[in-house]
Amino acid sequence: MTILQANKIHKTYGNKFNKHEVLKGLDLSIERGEFVSIMGPSGSGKTTLLNVLSSIDRVTRGTINIEDHEITAMKEKKLAEFRKHHLGFIFQEYNLLDTLTAKENILLPLSIANVSKKEATIRFDRLAKELGIYEVKDKYPNELSGGQKQRTSAVRAFIHEPSIIFADEPTGALDSKSASDLLDKLSDLNDKLSATIVMVTHDMTAASFSNRVIFIQDGQIYTQLTKGEQSRQDFYKDIMKTQGVLGGVQQ
């Protein structure tokens, strides 16, 4: 079942004298429960793609549907409402509020969605234990390690049971051990809760944890790889091959 459907999306920056087209009529569809990575060289438009898909930025042309809601047609207030219920975010810079404790940060999305305190506590306990941050729940972000921060951020993304979770370079600021820890947990949750995850990364190891990798170049989809039944190591080799062909400057 398709959860996200993007049709011919264009995104142009600048004014009419100095246009810069970042996305050039891109089509994309993502199934429920998928763990999709988006890869591509710097400037290929992958972060812009994630921003428009997640309704933080607007497309210039084209439509995006998430769960049969056309988000490209929504007004700002309705979009905020939509994000509140259907979307979760994990960012490279963690994006935790530094004046709130880990637990308070995590429960934030529930307080806007008016989930009862009792229900919130149940969900928190389960997910926080799962991701191993239950012990540090009363600490402030700057008392946590990078890995703990990112796992806090991940729990926050999952806590309100969103339809899709968008992750922008979630491992970018982590050391390799914390990074693979986090990705293990993410693919775990992807399995257990059948949560849909869309992740932008330029790290091939990170991408190899997902089910499908989409390569972007110059604002268009260059190619896609599906993991299928093969092992992570084999998938990693595939990704590396494609990346080798793709990388670098045009001849």
Add this chain to the structure above:
Amino acid sequence: MSIQKLILRNLRNNLKNYYLYVFALIFSVALYFAFVTLQFDPAMNEAESSVKGAAFFRTASIGLIVIVGVFLLYANHIFIKRRSKEIGLFQLIGMTRNRISCILSVENFIMYFGSTIIGTFLGFSASKFIMMILYKVTQVNETASLHFSWAALIQTLIVFTLIYVLIMFTNYLYIRKQSILSLFRVQSSTENQVKKMSVFEMVIGVVGILFIISGYYLSSKLFGGDFTSITEIFLAMVIILGLVILGTYLFYKGSVSFIMNLIRKQKGGYLNINEVLSLSSLMFRMKSNALLLTIITAVSALAIGLLSLTYITYYSAEKTAENYVSSDFALTNQDSGSQFKAALDAENIAYSERTVDVIQAELNVKDILDVQLEGLNFDPNKMTLPIVSDQDVKDVNVSPGETYLAGYANMLQNFMPLHDRGEVEIIGKESQIPLKYQGMLDEPIISSYFTNGGLPVVVVDESDFKQLQEDRNEGIQKSSSIFIGVDISNHGDIKQANEIFNDMEEKFMERSPHFASQLNTSMNQKQNMGLSMFIVGFLGLTFLITSGCILYFKQMDQGEEEKPSYTILRKLGFTRKDLLRGIKTKQLFNFGIPLVIGLLHSYFAVKSGWFLFGTELWTPMLMVMGLYTVLYSIFGLLSVQYYKKVIKEAL
């Protein structure tokens, strides 16, 4: 880009961001210039006979310089910190530090002296208006006319140039000290570490509140009779001041976060948007601004307190005059009385007259006195008081052997409270008359000449009065023993009667110097208090504007620092409206806490000693506080507007 262009562009940006700074600067210059102009104005010299204008204005202008100087230096410090990145960038592309200082100086020069010139113009036009207000509050009937004074202009320019040089010098030192790297980092380093609350902080929080409360408690006891000697009272004042100021500091340093922490604990991690934006941010921010907030709170408390007290005096002028003079006109000589009455008759002014015989006698009040007054130079066994007969007092009938006291001044009642009932004894020359004290009457019967400025009048039965008259102690009698009170029947005639009274002053003087007019007394007090009120008012206003600006600038900084948080919150799905609601709550506390604490401080300060200044507490004090609150809120509202912009740009 050439340097000129760079400077101009920076200037334009600064004006957009710091319009309040420019406004405050223009306002300060204008006010200073107006004050100095008044000081040099020849009209002030004429008024000097009744009002000591020039000296007052000189003091005021010095106070103004101190406030404005500190404000400008502090504001400049905030600005240069904000621009540190830009300065670092200039250094990175190879500009020398001197060159950068130079650019900054030119930029500031244009902005600063532009404002100064505008301020001078406004000040000159405003000084006439200010003069009119001054005449109005001091009740001088003159039209305000002003002359441009070169001396005033030069003095203003010199003072503000000196401040400018000082500012540039601190800027130079700041740039000198910084390396390229530290300039880039400065914005994040000002943020103090956010971490869990320690036990020490909790103790500080509790101690802060205790200090403030005990300071308030002491202040309510200050004139209650517990402290009897001047040294004791003075010592108590110093202790109160210390407790309250230190308490305020600790309050900002610990109590605010302590209380907020308690609230947060109860929420169990489940915070709504209002709490996220207000509670959590305030907890950490107030702490790092504790010193600044303490100064602002203390000085605003001082300003509100002084203004309230002067306004109380001004407001109570008429009532005080009534207590002192007790009739519209008071005389102590029969001939003067007849002369004045004849003059009134000649002008067909209707009046009523009371004549009261007054004997001074010593009274033993030990039994009814509520306090022990050992430290003061005073003997409760022998208190010299004026005695009058009940026949001379309207609507009062005293039985033989009994007595009432009347017209006991408020201020003295606070120092020497009396019991409701008790035994007193009039000590005549040879014999004593024991009397039963029955209670207090409100109205003043005779003028302050007889009561030594507010001691109670003893009202006794005619028979007792007669007895005393035979046996009076001549040594303590005043030169006059008769009070003649003249009350004008028609209120509209009082002014005319007063003129007649004033014309005859010299003749009264020849016979006895103790005469008074209620109107003159109240006008006199209004004139004196009017000028103090005027100056305290303007200084208070300047302080209000400058401190409001500083809080606003601090909020601008905070807004920028918290922008990433707003981005996160908006990504999570909070709308702009949600965020703005949270910000409003936050600003309510940010501006409200210092305001409420300042108001409380001044309330307790005024409450402890207001009776020394006048007879009305609530109306004048509430008016002053209300006005202050309204003006202060404007800055809070402006800061909300600024946050609106920040939130809009956050996503």
